[in-house]
Amino acid sequence: MLVYYLRSMARIKIEKNTSRKEVIVSKAASLFREKGFKAASMRDLAEAVGVEAASLYNHIKSKTELLHELCFGVANRFMHHMDQVEAKKTNSIDKVEELVRFHINEMINHYEEVYVSDREWKHLSDPYLSNFQNQRRMYRKRFAAIIETGIRNKEIKAIDAPTAVLIILHAIGGIESWHRSTKKIDADALTSNMITILVGGLKND
Amino acid sequence: MLVYYLRSMARIKIEKNTSRKEVIVSKAASLFREKGFKAASMRDLAEAVGVEAASLYNHIKSKTELLHELCFGVANRFMHHMDQVEAKKTNSIDKVEELVRFHINEMINHYEEVYVSDREWKHLSDPYLSNFQNQRRMYRKRFAAIIETGIRNKEIKAIDAPTAVLIILHAIGGIESWHRSTKKIDADALTSNMITILVGGLKND
DNA sequence: AATCATTGCTAACACATGTTAGTATATTAT
DNA sequence: ATAATATACTAACATGTGTTAGCAATGATT
Numbered sequence: 393m394l395v396y397y398l399r400s401m402a403r404i405k406i407e408k409n410t411s412r413k414e415v416i417v418s419k420a421a422s423l424f425r426e427k428g429f430k431a432a433s434m435r436d437l438a439e440a441v442g443v444e445a446a447s448l449y450n451h452i453k454s455k456t457e458l459l460h461e462l463c464f465g466v467a468n469r470f471m472h473h474m475d476q477v478e479a480k481k482t483n484s485i486d487k488v489e490e491l492v493r494f495h496i497n498e499m500i501n502h503y504e505e506v507y508v509s510d511r512e513w514k515h516l517s518d519p520y521l522s523n524f525q526n527q528r529r530m531y532r533k534r535f536a537a538i539i540e541t542g543i544r545n546k547e548i549k550a551i552d553a554p555t556a557v558l559i560i561l562h563a564i565g566g567i568e569s570w571h572r573s574t575k576k577i578d579a580d581a582l583t584s585n586m587i588t589i590l591v592g593g594l595k596n597d
Numbered sequence: 598m599l600v601y602y603l604r605s606m607a608r609i610k611i612e613k614n615t616s617r618k619e620v621i622v623s624k625a626a627s628l629f630r631e632k633g634f635k636a637a638s639m640r641d642l643a644e645a646v647g648v649e650a651a652s653l654y655n656h657i658k659s660k661t662e663l664l665h666e667l668c669f670g671v672a673n674r675f676m677h678h679m680d681q682v683e684a685k686k687t688n689s690i691d692k693v694e695e696l697v698r699f700h701i702n703e704m705i706n707h708y709e710e711v712y713v714s715d716r717e718w719k720h721l722s723d724p725y726l727s728n729f730q731n732q733r734r735m736y737r738k739r740f741a742a743i744i745e746t747g748i749r750n751k752e753i754k755a756i757d758a759p760t761a762v763l764i765i766l767h768a769i770g771g772i773e774s775w776h777r778s779t780k781k782i783d784a785d786a787l788t789s790n791m792i793t794i795l796v797g798g799l800k801n802d
Numbered sequence: 803a804a805t806c807a808t809t810g811c812t813a814a815c816a817c818a819t820g821t822t823a824g825t826a827t828a829t830t831a832t
Numbered sequence: 833a834t835a836a837t838a839t840a841c842t843a844a845c846a847t848g849t850g851t852t853a854g855c856a857a858t859g860a861t862t
Binding site for chain 3: 401402403404412443444446447450451
């Protein structure tokens with residue numbers, strides 16, 4: 393059967409040095425953040441990319457793969473940064489401050505991915521799910537260990553280190569709200585406010 | 598057509614002074630927290646309640662109604678408590694501490710509902726959605742106003758009050774992790790740790 | 803110009819979803 | 833006991849879902 397097309401086919405627009413898959417993953421991040429992984433459909437994603445749903449599968453394996461890419465992309469960046477911080481020869485408070493700064497930066501510069509990785513990892517399927525949870529647990533353990541060292545050195549108040557880690561991580565995750573807000577506080581002011589409250593609350597003075 | 602049933606019909610078990618609808622709403626809270634609102638199906642819920650999916654509709658209007666009940670139930674409790682705190686004649690730090698204590702208590706005693714209200718309100722539909730968002734905004738404004746009063750009185754460090762509110766609220770939201778953890782820290786210790794870090798970080802000393 | 807890989811399209815599938823209709827069974831009130 | 837109400841069941845519906853098959857257009861390579 394012969395079919396005549398009057399308008400030309402759509403095409404995923406790419407910039408220099410970015411694959412079409414990267415474009416899809418990036419749009420998926422926005423969409424998953426906005427509606428949640430389950431509520432965001434492949435047809436929604438296709439529309440955002442400017443193409444039909446089926447066409448996406450020339451570039452990706454499945455919807456879940458998109459979530460993998462996002463979650464592990466973020467997790468790997470955090471793990472790599474933790475390696476660097478641990479290797480440094482500074483005191484514990486400075487290490488904590490550097491971790492906090494990195495988190496805030498990631499939240500500001502890679503907002504959508506970080507947010508999705510934080511909130512939607514539940515929907516990973518099982519070889520990946522356990523893997524992700526392990527990485528998460530490890531990261532928190534290492535973070536807590538730094539705080540515990542600080543407590544032994546009397547740099548930091550004698551609080552429960554794992555509790556402190558959770559407080560810090562979740563507090564930073566709350567930056568979401570500014571991205572929706574119109575009167576955005578500038579990044580530097582935001583960072584220094586958070587450092588004051590979070591690190592200030594730990595310090596033994 | 599005549600049908601003979603060999604086993605008796607299931608029935609939603611209720612305790613004294615609880616309607617069957619309340620049982621459903623409560624099970625829905627667990628389920629929505631565990632899988633997310635979109636991923637949790639009415640058939641899942643039916644199974645958790647011990648009944649067929651269609652039977653649920655003798656007690657509830659729709660799946661979304663369940664989310665309404667949960668979200669506004671929680672929101673109303675917080676609003677009511679805010680009324681009480683504002684009416685008190687204590688200083689700002691004490692008011693903040695009381696708000697924090699209430700949040701922690703709610704998180705511990707009504708964990709599932711609070712969690713769902715916090716994470717799944719996005720899936721409300723529009724007359725309710727705007728309403729909920731407004732309530733949320735109002736609550737945060739009133740919280741921030743208390744902190745600002747404290748700053749003017751030199752009780753509290755000169756930080757950005759809305760930032761402080763977000764940090765506090767999200768930090769408390771992070772208690773989730775303990776409910777999954779086996780070695781649960783006891784509630785009092787948890788609370789005092791959080792007060793130390795959060796309120797301690799605000800205090801001007 | 804011919805060939806081949808890439809990328810898009812339409813159509814369709816199998817399945818899960820929320821919900822309703824109609825009916826049977828339990829419980830409560832008369 | 834009878835009637836009335838509350839609650840459950842089976843069956844089915846319409847719709848939305850992720851995904852695949854098969855083919856058409858485009859771009860790159862020879």
